[in-house]
Amino acid sequence: MSDLTRLTAAELADKIHTGEVSAAETTQAHLDRIAAVDGDVHAFLHVDAEGALEAARAVDADIAAGTAPASPLAGVPLALKDVLTTKGVPTTCGSKTLEGWLPPYDATVTRRLREAGVPILGKTNMDEFAMGSSTENSAYGPTRNPWDLGRIPGGSGGGSSASLAAYEAPLAIGTDTGGSIRQPAAVTATVGVKPTYGGVSRYGLVAFSSSLDQAGPCGRTVLDAALLHEVIAGHDPMDATSVDAPVPAVVDAARQGARGDLSGVKVGVVREFSGEGYQGGVLRSFETAVAQLKELGAEVVEVSCPNFTYALPAYYLIAPSECSSNLARFDAMRYGLRVADDGSHSAEEVMSLTREEGFGAEVKRRVMLGTYALSSGYYDAYYGSAQKVRTLITRDFAAAFEQVDVLVSPTTPVTPFKLGEKVDDPLAMYLNDICSIPANLAGNAAMSVPSGLSEEDGLPVGLQIMAPALADDRLYRVGAAYEAARGPVLDKLGELEASK
Amino acid sequence: MTTTAELMDYAEVVERYDPVLGLEVHVELSTNTKMFCGCPNSFGGDPNTHVCPVCLGLPGALPVVNGTAVESAIRIGLALNCDIAEWCRFARKNYFYPDMPKNFQTSQYDEPIAFDGYIDVVLDDGEVVRVDIERAHMEEDTGKSLHVGGATGRIHGAEHSLLDYNRAGVPLIEIVTKPITGMGERAPEVARAYVTALRDLLRAMDVSDVRMDQGSLRCDANVSLMPKGASEFGTRTETKNVNSLRSVERAVRHEMTRHAAILADGGSIKQETRHFQEADGTTAAGRTKETAEDYRYFPEPDLVPIAPTREWVEQLRATIPEMPWERRKRIQDDWNLTDEELRDLVNTGAIDLVAATVDAGATQADARSWWVQYLNQQATSRETELADLAITPAQVARVIELVGSGELTNKLARQVVDGVLDGEGDPDQVIEKRGLKVVSDDSALLAAVDEALAAQPDVADKIRGGKVQAAGAIVGAVMKATKGQADAARVRELILERVGA
Numbered sequence A: 001m002s003d004l005t006r007l008t009a010a011e012l013a014d015k016i017h018t019g020e021v022s023a024a025e026t027t028q029a030h031l032d033r034i035a036a037v038d039g040d041v042h043a044f045l046h047v048d049a050e051g052a053l054e055a056a057r058a059v060d061a062d063i064a065a066g067t068a069p070a071s072p073l074a075g076v077p078l079a080l081k082d083v084l085t086t087k088g089v090p091t092t093c094g095s096k097t098l099e100g101w102l103p104p105y106d107a108t109v110t111r112r113l114r115e116a117g118v119p120i121l122g123k124t125n126m127d128e129f130a131m132g133s134s135t136e137n138s139a140y141g142p143t144r145n146p147w148d149l150g151r152i153p154g155g156s157g158g159g160s161s162a163s164l165a166a167y168e169a170p171l172a173i174g175t176d177t178g179g180s181i182r183q184p185a186a187v188t189a190t191v192g193v194k195p196t197y198g199g200v201s202r203y204g205l206v207a208f209s210s211s212l213d214q215a216g217p218c219g220r221t222v223l224d225a226a227l228l229h230e231v232i233a234g235h236d237p238m239d240a241t242s243v244d245a246p247v248p249a250v251v252d253a254a255r256q257g258a259r260g261d262l263s264g265v266k267v268g269v270v271r272e273f274s275g276e277g278y279q280g281g282v283l284r285s286f287e288t289a290v291a292q293l294k295e296l297g298a299e300v301v302e303v304s305c306p307n308f309t310y311a312l313p314a315y316y317l318i319a320p321s322e323c324s325s326n327l328a329r330f331d332a333m334r335y336g337l338r339v340a341d342d343g344s345h346s347a348e349e350v351m352s353l354t355r356e357e358g359f360g361a362e363v364k365r366r367v368m369l370g371t372y373a374l375s376s377g378y379y380d381a382y383y384g385s386a387q388k389v390r391t392l393i394t395r396d397f398a399a400a401f402e403q404v405d406v407l408v409s410p411t412t413p414v415t416p417f418k419l420g421e422k423v424d425d426p427l428a429m430y431l432n433d434i435c436s437i438p439a440n441l442a443g444n445a446a447m448s449v450p451s452g453l454s455e456e457d458g459l460p461v462g463l464q465i466m467a468p469a470l471a472d473d474r475l476y477r478v479g480a481a482y483e484a485a486r487g488p489v490l491d492k493l494g495e496l497e498a499s500k
Numbered sequence B: 001m002t003t004t005a006e007l008m009d010y011a012e013v014v015e016r017y018d019p020v021l022g023l024e025v026h027v028e029l030s031t032n033t034k035m036f037c038g039c040p041n042s043f044g045g046d047p048n049t050h051v052c053p054v055c056l057g058l059p060g061a062l063p064v065v066n067g068t069a070v071e072s073a074i075r076i077g078l079a080l081n082c083d084i085a086e087w088c089r090f091a092r093k094n095y096f097y098p099d100m101p102k103n104f105q106t107s108q109y110d111e112p113i114a115f116d117g118y119i120d121v122v123l124d125d126g127e128v129v130r131v132d133i134e135r136a137h138m139e140e141d142t143g144k145s146l147h148v149g150g151a152t153g154r155i156h157g158a159e160h161s162l163l164d165y166n167r168a169g170v171p172l173i174e175i176v177t178k179p180i181t182g183m184g185e186r187a188p189e190v191a192r193a194y195v196t197a198l199r200d201l202l203r204a205m206d207v208s209d210v211r212m213d214q215g216s217l218r219c220d221a222n223v224s225l226m227p228k229g230a231s232e233f234g235t236r237t238e239t240k241n242v243n244s245l246r247s248v249e250r251a252v253r254h255e256m257t258r259h260a261a262i263l264a265d266g267g268s269i270k271q272e273t274r275h276f277q278e279a280d281g282t283t284a285a286g287r288t289k290e291t292a293e294d295y296r297y298f299p300e301p302d303l304v305p306i307a308p309t310r311e312w313v314e315q316l317r318a319t320i321p322e323m324p325w326e327r328r329k330r331i332q333d334d335w336n337l338t339d340e341e342l343r344d345l346v347n348t349g350a351i352d353l354v355a356a357t358v359d360a361g362a363t364q365a366d367a368r369s370w371w372v373q374y375l376n377q378q379a380t381s382r383e384t385e386l387a388d389l390a391i392t393p394a395q396v397a398r399v400i401e402l403v404g405s406g407e408l409t410n411k412l413a414r415q416v417v418d419g420v421l422d423g424e425g426d427p428d429q430v431i432e433k434r435g436l437k438v439v440s441d442d443s444a445l446l447a448a449v450d451e452a453l454a455a456q457p458d459v460a461d462k463i464r465g466g467k468v469q470a471a472g473a474i475v476g477a478v479m480k481a482t483k484g485q486a487d488a489a490r491v492r493e494l495i496l497e498r499v500g501a
């Protein structure tokens, strides 16, 4: 394995910008790594070698000409979740219904990456339309966890997290509606951040649940995530829900945190995120992490957020409701799959048959749930009540952040489970996101940072850090301090079978 | 037993039943761009040329509200005497239809931007009727389907359909009345007068083209009947495809006679959508659905709430022009017009033109006479609107000035106007080019007068004998000899001088 794929994004950027290595050879090294291991991992749905190399060569040309790099990450390649549109490059959202669709436009995140000189290696696998916690709902087959190819890499962004853990990419983009960045990060021992809602434009992010979806950075270190965060974040006039405020100084915060001093920082432990359903090794890893935060100088208190208990049911009314409407456009009329187009069926029948054929079971389940929850006579009891719970959760956060600067919890209650173990039990699957969902409902910022391996099974565990809206920098300060104190986790991952 | 072909005599309908109307008017705003994207908002264009990822509903695309459309919505609300919401949202109206790219329409549901207003409508005889407005809300238009093959031109039975999304996302304001009751036999007239008043108002505000023929103003007419004296409304039908002001009146009247026939026969009205048929003035049932459509409205999560500040609302209130009917009343008083004179002005659409001509220096009587009579005839014969004639109020005022100073006769003046309308230049240029000068040299005129008198000695004798009105024949002969370029009044004076009458 090439040394280049073992480096962090920050290290690669430094070598590329000083001319020590070229962006093209860096990109090629990762393409080679993908060719070597992705047959086993299946992190990618589409590899765009030509596009990535072309972008890399443009960075090299800039550097050769003495032009300043387009961004601190210029030339460092990246894996992009297949839910963000890429002009002329397939974008499937893990669904059969979008097989072969070539978007005529770039998502704002995609455009910012291109403008920053970040070569896009390809599009990563995901649960269909980002609905799931294991990537098993991808119409193109699951991604496998590099820690154990028989286990799930998390979801929906399992492709992005696995590409990092398998050293196929130094950086990745995920999207997080209920934990789809953080849970995959936790179970692969990588870093994933869900920025404040509205912090990163959703334009070109194919919507699952508009009021919850948020794109964010994924990396192997907190600093790498921070560097990527600053490339993709910022106000976008194309997204009405985009926050028109300066991007928090997350890179500075990560550098400050890495110096290892958290004195003056108040950390709240969420009482509700422990107990039944939590794996022992996960809880002990969390306790160790909290102890480390104290050693770094943080003041730790326990806080109660009583309404977090209702977050999961509220989420499973709001997200399906919005998805039932968002996914209505996949009707065979303008793009994507079309079946029964033999002239013997009406337009309505073509729509219906295409949706039946094009959507997987989990998508159909949520579309039906949402259709029901919004229907007349049920709206108040379901969607209306869920929105009230959402307000209560936002208030719980507000009250907690009056006492503390950040909240911490395990990212997931359990370590990665085996492929197939929970596919037939949606409720068990949904419980994976029990700790991550409140931040989506309230719209504030949250991160998962590796917190070692569970003592029972030697599998990764994540520490979740949550901060108030627009205070994303706090995540990076605390996350970087903790990361430095705990030491690397991913290094404990042996070489993948296939590439040994 | 009852067939839709059976109608009750209208006099009997209004004797036995009270009609209840509800009118829903959709107005396409004439903003530069669409409601939620930057595509041009213009009528026509090659199919699918005014489209982008947003109005095509492509995966990942997001809407952003057009601020000018919100401004127009607030202004319309204010002109309709509505309250303006301090905080309101868009909602998604979910249903599947191929001409709707997202399979939901972004609209407003229970939080309209404007609500609780009214408009005073003036009927033909001058009676004023107040129509209460329930709400005015913002939404986006759909695309257009063209169903090819099949008998009806509707989706049912078509061989295939073509979709044009140029109109998808065009900003619409939907204006909904409260139930209009107590109008009796005048209900159809009230419906037409209401839509006419809305059209005039929106045109005066310059927020829409308000062309019913192009669909930029569309009216759905809800009609129900209840037995005379009853207070509970009957079952209503909603008639769509009403494409002219006259059709509004006809559609309401037709539905009243149709409902009455069914009710009198012991039948019941089916709540349904009907289509107005221009050719014979009847309505036909639309496709009926087994179950009521459940639109599953919920707040549009891709847009943020709209909270117009009160300062902004007051600024917009100051931009509301005088209501067209108030202006008419003021002009009638200012110009001291009879009701009939005012009606001529309104019906020919000449008010603004006359006012501008007066502003350019003409008297209102002269200005009115030109626009309502000669120019209106010209508009008719040239198959155009008065306002579209190729002559400006300033040019008309100049012609009037030249007539007043005696430099043009009325006949010459019409030739000058014809020249302007034909694109020969302004009035002075036309006079120059066509050589249309009044002959005011008395010696030249006297020669013509003498010649005419000599040619008709018997007439000359009559004049001498005191029959002054007989001079008309000589005047005519002189005018003919001078090709109309003489001042007829002066000619008459010279004739009388010459015969010593």
Ligand SMILES: [Zn+2]
Residues within 6 Å of the ligand: B034, B037, B038, B039, B050, B051, B052, B053, B054, B055, B056, B169
């Ligand atoms: Zn557009």
